[in-house]
Amino acid sequence: MFKPFNKTRFMAQAEVSIKPTEDQGGHGHPDKWKWYDYFTFNVDHKVIGIQYLVTSFLFYLVGGFMAVLMRTELATPDSDFLSPELYNAFLTNHGTIMIFLWIVPAAIGGFGNFLIPLMIGARDMAFPKLNAIAFWLNPPAGALLAASFFFGGGAQSGWTSYPPLSEITANLPQTLWCLALIMVGTSSILGSVNFLVTIWKMRVPSMKWDQMPLFCWAMVATSILALFATPVLAAAMVLLLFDINFGTSFFKPDAGGNVVVYQHLFWFYSHPAVYLMILPIFGIMSEVIPVHARKPIFGYKAIAYSSLTICLVGLFVWVHHMFTSGTAPWMRIFFTISTLIVAVPTGVKIFSWVATLWGGKIRYTTAMLFAVGLLSMFVFGGLSGVTLGAAPFDIHVHDTYYVVGHFHYVLFGGSVFGIYSGVYHWFPKITGRMLNETLGKVHFVLTFIGTILTFTPMHQLGMQGMPRRVAMYDPQFADLNQLVTVGAYILAVSVIPFYFNVLWSWRSGKEAGPNPWNALTMEWTTDSPPIIENWEVLPVLTHGPYEYGMDKAVQVGPAGEPTEATQV
Amino acid sequence: MKQIPAPFWTLVLGIAVTLISLWVGQNHNLLPVQASEQAPLVDDLFGVMVTIGTALFIVVQGAIVYSMIRFRRRKGDDTDGPPIEGNLPLEAFWTAIPSIIVVGLGLYSVVVFQEMGGFSPGGHHGHGAMVAMAPQQSVIDVAPLLAQMGLGESADADVYSKTQVYGFGASPLVQMNQPDVTVNVTGMQFAWIFRYPDTGITDGELHIPVGKDVQLKIEAQDVIHSFWVPQFRLKQDALPGEPGELRFVATREGTYPVVCAELCGSYHGAMRTQVIVHSPEDYADWVASRVAEATPTTTVAQPLENPSDAEYLAAVVKDRPFGAIAPDLAKSPVQIAQMDHAQMDHGAFANH
Numbered sequence: 001m002f003k004p005f006n007k008t009r010f011m012a013q014a015e016v017s018i019k020p021t022e023d024q025g026g027h028g029h030p031d032k033w034k035w036y037d038y039f040t041f042n043v044d045h046k047v048i049g050i051q052y053l054v055t056s057f058l059f060y061l062v063g064g065f066m067a068v069l070m071r072t073e074l075a076t077p078d079s080d081f082l083s084p085e086l087y088n089a090f091l092t093n094h095g096t097i098m099i100f101l102w103i104v105p106a107a108i109g110g111f112g113n114f115l116i117p118l119m120i121g122a123r124d125m126a127f128p129k130l131n132a133i134a135f136w137l138n139p140p141a142g143a144l145l146a147a148s149f150f151f152g153g154g155a156q157s158g159w160t161s162y163p164p165l166s167e168i169t170a171n172l173p174q175t176l177w178c179l180a181l182i183m184v185g186t187s188s189i190l191g192s193v194n195f196l197v198t199i200w201k202m203r204v205p206s207m208k209w210d211q212m213p214l215f216c217w218a219m220v221a222t223s224i225l226a227l228f229a230t231p232v233l234a235a236a237m238v239l240l241l242f243d244i245n246f247g248t249s250f251f252k253p254d255a256g257g258n259v260v261v262y263q264h265l266f267w268f269y270s271h272p273a274v275y276l277m278i279l280p281i282f283g284i285m286s287e288v289i290p291v292h293a294r295k296p297i298f299g300y301k302a303i304a305y306s307s308l309t310i311c312l313v314g315l316f317v318w319v320h321h322m323f324t325s326g327t328a329p330w331m332r333i334f335f336t337i338s339t340l341i342v343a344v345p346t347g348v349k350i351f352s353w354v355a356t357l358w359g360g361k362i363r364y365t366t367a368m369l370f371a372v373g374l375l376s377m378f379v380f381g382g383l384s385g386v387t388l389g390a391a392p393f394d395i396h397v398h399d400t401y402y403v404v405g406h407f408h409y410v411l412f413g414g415s416v417f418g419i420y421s422g423v424y425h426w427f428p429k430i431t432g433r434m435l436n437e438t439l440g441k442v443h444f445v446l447t448f449i450g451t452i453l454t455f456t457p458m459h460q461l462g463m464q465g466m467p468r469r470v471a472m473y474d475p476q477f478a479d480l481n482q483l484v485t486v487g488a489y490i491l492a493v494s495v496i497p498f499y500f501n502v503l504w505s506w507r508s509g510k511e512a513g514p515n516p517w518n519a520l521t522m523e524w525t526t527d528s529p530p531i532i533e534n535w536e537v538l539p540v541l542t543h544g545p546y547e548y549g550m551d552k553a554v555q556v557g558p559a560g561e562p563t564e565a566t567q568v
Numbered sequence: 569m570k571q572i573p574a575p576f577w578t579l580v581l582g583i584a585v586t587l588i589s590l591w592v593g594q595n596h597n598l599l600p601v602q603a604s605e606q607a608p609l610v611d612d613l614f615g616v617m618v619t620i621g622t623a624l625f626i627v628v629q630g631a632i633v634y635s636m637i638r639f640r641r642r643k644g645d646d647t648d649g650p651p652i653e654g655n656l657p658l659e660a661f662w663t664a665i666p667s668i669i670v671v672g673l674g675l676y677s678v679v680v681f682q683e684m685g686g687f688s689p690g691g692h693h694g695h696g697a698m699v700a701m702a703p704q705q706s707v708i709d710v711a712p713l714l715a716q717m718g719l720g721e722s723a724d725a726d727v728y729s730k731t732q733v734y735g736f737g738a739s740p741l742v743q744m745n746q747p748d749v750t751v752n753v754t755g756m757q758f759a760w761i762f763r764y765p766d767t768g769i770t771d772g773e774l775h776i777p778v779g780k781d782v783q784l785k786i787e788a789q790d791v792i793h794s795f796w797v798p799q800f801r802l803k804q805d806a807l808p809g810e811p812g813e814l815r816f817v818a819t820r821e822g823t824y825p826v827v828c829a830e831l832c833g834s835y836h837g838a839m840r841t842q843v844i845v846h847s848p849e850d851y852a853d854w855v856a857s858r859v860a861e862a863t864p865t866t867t868v869a870q871p872l873e874n875p876s877d878a879e880y881l882a883a884v885v886k887d888r889p890f891g892a893i894a895p896d897l898a899k900s901p902v903q904i905a906q907m908d909h910a911q912m913d914h915g916a917f918a919n920h
Contacts, residue, residue: 079837079838083834084834084835084837085834087834088831088833088834088836156833156834157831158831162791162792162830162831164790164791164792164808165791165792165831165832165833168790168791169833253807253808253809253810254808254809257809258809258810259792259807259808259809259810260807260810293639293649294641294647294648294649295648295649295650295651295652296651296652296653297653298652298653298654298655299653299654299655299659300653300654301654302654302659302663324794324803324804324805324829325734325792325805325807326732326734326805326807326810326812327734328732328734329681329686329687329688329689332681332686333677333678333681336674336677336678336681337674340670340671340673340674340677341670343666343669343670344663344666344667344670347662347663347666348659348662348663350628351628351659351662352659354628354631354632354635355655355658357631357632357635357636357639358631358635358639359635359639359649359650359652360635360639360649361639361640361641361642361645361647361648361649362635362636362639362640362641363641364640364641372632372636375632376629376632379624379625379628379629379632380625383621383624383625384621386617386621386670386673387614387617387618387621390613390617390673390674390676390677391677391681391686392609392610392613392677392680392681392684392686393610393613393614393617393677395610395736395801395802395803396599396610396798396801396802396803398794398803398829399794399796399803399829399830400829459598460598463598463599463600463798464598464599464600464798465600465796465798465799465825465827467794467796467827467828467829467836467837468829468831469831469836469837470836470837471834471836471837472835472837472838473837474825474840546653547651548648548649548651549647549648549649549650549651550651
């Protein structure tokens with residue numbers, strides 16, 4: 001390998017791995033990907049990131065459609081719109097799709113894959129083929145769930161699929177459901193290994209750990225958590241699959257099995273799964289807020305370490321989903337305390353973001369509105385989460401609409417707002433074009449109102465006595481349920497300006513240039529959309545990711561001009 | 569502009585936030601009436617959490633809204649904000665305060681949990697024997713259990729003396745006492761069956777006397793159900809093969825809903841019945857009338873050959889107070905639940 005010795009080691013690296021524009025020996029790939037490349041087994045991390053994002057946004061519509069049908073059913077107390085079986089199939093698949101085929105692949109697969117190499121100055125992920133395999137496990141998983149509706153009416157035992165119900169109800173769809181979850185779980189494990197190795201090994205040599213953008217820290221925490229927890233879910237799914245199809249009796253009480261063991265296995269994964277869905281979003285928050293508030297992130301280290309703390313503590317709180325189940329008294333107490341502790345690192349993040357806003361010069365971009373909206377929603381969702389953590393109160397509201405309200409506040413008001421914020425922020429980088437801000441603001445206002453209207457009354461319904469997962473309910477709850485249904489319709493309408501905006505702007509939006517927000521992280525030092533292999537010459541880190549307002553900071557130049565960071 | 573010192577405004581705001589939070593904590597009216605000794609304990613804990621939560625909510629949302637207005641970018645200003653990267657004392661402060669709050673809440677939760685009897689499920693078994701689940705051919709086949717239910721008293725296996733029991737047991741005050749009333753509760757798709765081992769009564773509704781120490785022994789027959797009375801603030805999953813217990817004193821006469829809180833199949837939402845808290849005299853009358861009516865063949869000892877769930881239910885609830893609706897039960901649990909609802913007052917006093 002040719003190395004010019006009059007240059008630095010770093011330059012040599014850059015020289016060797018430079019994009020082969022002058023096609024040498026058949027090892028060239030095109031300058032730009034064609035549209036059909038996005039439908040192939042492509043190993044470019046940016047293609048994979050876009051594949052994840054587009055796929056997940058399609059599944060978001062499917063899951064949302066199910067929610068609208070369920071809310072229509074719940075507009076009246078009687079079961080008069082959907083059959084109860086179909087209602088249960090929708091509630092099961094709404095949860096499954098929204099978690100495993102929408103938030104997780106959008107937040108981790110989509111933003112993680114697109115951004116991590118760009119943020120750390122790498123040309124791709126550490127294992128590009130593994131990365132492509134991880135993505136291509138997702139569409140078949142979705143196809144299995146779709147098939148489950150045609151072969152037996154869909155799995156009907158909830159996204160938690162507790163046995164014995166899951167073992168005696170709709171066996172074939174339940175089997176397909178298990179297989180789908182095993183596939184997305186495998187995808188998640190492969191992706192996590194890739195993120196960890198990439199962040200560990202492939203940062204530009206000039207980037208120290210504490211100069212990494214906080215999104216990377218969040219992805220480190222996310223990946224560790226996924227690696228510890230996901231295999232346990234896979235195990236639970238395999239055992240359930242065997243119980244249903246091959247006559248084993250791991251969870252069959254009448255044959256010596258134990259129904260509570262499944263719940264432990266399931267929640268050992270599925271509680272950390274809520275952190276899988278929110279930690280990357282916290283990372284997005286830490287990127288979006290400083291850029292649009294024009295201030296350094298407040299408490300970089302506190303935010304980075306709080307992600308790791310959440311990751312660690314988050315592995316020891318799963319029994320709070322089982323306070324009314326078969327749990328011994330000491331467990332109820334231990335897991336009350338561990339659950340409450342999670343509030344501390346989460347609070348640190350929230351306070352740090354508020355402090356980042358404080359004194360800034362806040363730009364009312366749609367990305368920023370969604371980030372601040374998230375902050376506002378998450379305060380409420382976090383506080384209701386603390387009340388749920390206390391076992392004596394949880395006994396009353398467990399498995400009620402209070403819980404449904406709480407987790408939609410943190411998953412919709414949190415994760416989905418975060419994904420929206422990330423899309424408005426990085427769409428210019430991903431596509432090279434700006435999203436329309438007016439449509440964006442319409443989208444934000446509708447989403448904000450719809451969220452409050454849909455999920456706030458649910459808390460009261462639960463406390464008053466309405467259990468979750470019911471197709472028919474006590475008529476005294478009709479008024480609040482109608483309010484919730486109106487909110488859900490507003491949310492359904494809110495996605496129209498968004499999808500239109502994305503489709504229209506992708507073709508005909510305003511040209512973005514490399515750095516439309518004047519941001520300091522490394523992904524903004526390359527073209528929009530980035531060229532294949534990301535940079536002609538790898539950038540050198542000359543400043544931290546958040547050094548806004550500092551004289552010593554090298555400001556990234558206006559759009560189109562070469563920046564300090566790329567002038568090696 | 570007149571200068572009023574910042575500490576003054578902080579003090580005023582602090583007092584205002586405190587007063588508002590205390591008021592909200594006392595007057596949120598979000599919970600249904602209290603009908604058990606545990607209910608006020610839970611509600612007080614919730615009230616404290618609402619108070620603290622309201623204060624934090626106002627402060628943080630206030631800071632967000634204030635920042636969005638006060639620190640918005642002005643027209644033509646393309647400069648950056650001040651390069652503040654952190655403030656250690658401030659960060660220590662907002663780590664320490666929530667830590668203290670959650671430790672306090674954790675300790676308070678433990679105290680409430682103990683007073684509710686959370687540490688002693690299965691501590692005292694009473695004398696009503698809960699029948700062990702014998703191996704069944706299939707999870708949904710009720711016939712073997714049905715046969716055993718008739719023999720309940722003589723069954724030798726008492727799971728409550730052998731296994732870990734989950735739920736809430738006697739509160740510390742009554743730990744040495746036997747419960748006044750024991751009821752065996754069985755959840756099945758999609759109904760609750762209440763059996764009184766002392767008197768042999770079987771019913772589709774729960775009847776209990778006010779002010780007495782009641783013990784429910786909770787089991788499930790097919791899938792997981794969850795026994796919940798919102799007005800009691802008590803819930804315990806009915807787990808196949810794992811015994812559960814709720815022990816409580818009802819403090820308020822009336823009729824309250826019994827709700828299944830764990831997804832148990834298509835008609836989960838209709839798996840509702842009611843608990844009637846009687847005055848001691850009314851309860852005695854109810855027991856007497858049920859015992860007088862009962863003959864060995866009409867209540868429990870009907871050995872149907874492989875009955876369906878619905879047939880089984882129709883048999884056991886034939887002579888319940890709303891006997892007329894028992895045939896309907898065989899067709900539609902939804903209708904039943906809705907008819908029951910019409911007679912329910914959700915907490916307002918009702919004399920049965």
